[in-house]
Amino acid sequence: MVVHLVDGTYELFRHFYALPSARNERGEEVAAVRGVMHSIRGLVEEGATHIGVATDHVIESFRNRLWPGYKTGDGIDPLLFAQFPLLEEGLMAWGVRTWPMVEFEADDALAAAAAKAALDERVDQVIICTPDKDLAQSVRGTRVVQFDRVRRTMRDEAGVIARFGVPPASIPDYLALVGDAADGFPGLPGWGAKSTAAVLARFGHIEAIPEDPAVWGVKVARASTLAATLSRDREMALLFRTLATLRTDVEVFDSVDDLEWRGPTPDLPAFRRRVAVARRRTEPENF
Numbered sequence: 001m002v003v004h005l006v007d008g009t010y011e012l013f014r015h016f017y018a019l020p021s022a023r024n025e026r027g028e029e030v031a032a033v034r035g036v037m038h039s040i041r042g043l044v045e046e047g048a049t050h051i052g053v054a055t056d057h058v059i060e061s062f063r064n065r066l067w068p069g070y071k072t073g074d075g076i077d078p079l080l081f082a083q084f085p086l087l088e089e090g091l092m093a094w095g096v097r098t099w100p101m102v103e104f105e106a107d108d109a110l111a112a113a114a115a116k117a118a119l120d121e122r123v124d125q126v127i128i129c130t131p132d133k134d135l136a137q138s139v140r141g142t143r144v145v146q147f148d149r150v151r152r153t154m155r156d157e158a159g160v161i162a163r164f165g166v167p168p169a170s171i172p173d174y175l176a177l178v179g180d181a182a183d184g185f186p187g188l189p190g191w192g193a194k195s196t197a198a199v200l201a202r203f204g205h206i207e208a209i210p211e212d213p214a215v216w217g218v219k220v221a222r223a224s225t226l227a228a229t230l231s232r233d234r235e236m237a238l239l240f241r242t243l244a245t246l247r248t249d250v251e252v253f254d255s256v257d258d259l260e261w262r263g264p265t266p267d268l269p270a271f272r273r274r275v276a277v278a279r280r281r282t283e284p285e286n287f
Helices: 008-018 031-045 083-093 106-118 135-137 157-164 168-178 193-203 223-244 268-275
Strands: 002-007 050-056 097-101 127-130 144-148 154-155
Touching: 002 008, 002 031, 002 106, 008 031, 008 050, 008 083, 031 050, 031 083, 031 268, 050 106, 083 097, 083 268, 097 106, 097 223, 106 135, 106 144, 135 144, 135 157, 135 168, 144 157, 144 193, 154 157, 157 168, 168 193, 168 223
Parallel strands: 002 050, 002 127, 050 097, 127 144
Antiparallel strands: 144 154
């Protein structure tokens, strides 16, 4: 059994900016939703049998209470944001297990689902369908991997190390030091990708990095400055790591059997009519 976990937020964003506008008879923008629905159908046609999709029903999460600069829904095109509930409705009508996240984020649901699915001996592999670097922390050997459906590239644990210079377990520490502009936290001054990877490859986690750079045992430019910054801002770095650490205690499913796709529900015809493009309403939908 192979479990596919899909980042619905990423899929909706990429289809919104990749597809021309399309509106239904109500005048609602539906192009991105239609694009994601076609994409999920394609996943099934490629052989996927057990699927879960996570979305950010709201953009804010508990992390916004921890860091005022954390990402919000500000600046998101209203035509895109309005399609989230419509996508969730469509996925459920199509019979796909869907997690619309409110207190947590879609990435948390994917991380929790991956961790839980990997515990089931019947599962041969868990494929997290997203290029999001945050989810690299969920990769485990070749059992839990990331798949970029656009570039058709798979990233296992060796791939994570090749890309970031650190293993999956150190990804939250890496992001804490380097920063993550997409999520709204800056990292520590001077800690770039190369220096961070070199130090974390040796020590693994922020709290294990010695204050004395003379004992780091790695060649890093401006090591003394980096050490001083870390000594001064270590608590801030640990906060950023908390922001970057995905939660695996989110309730997602009782058994991987819950993720098995058994076909569309009786609600699908009505949903198809809802998202039919006005000028093409007489043509049959193929999702």
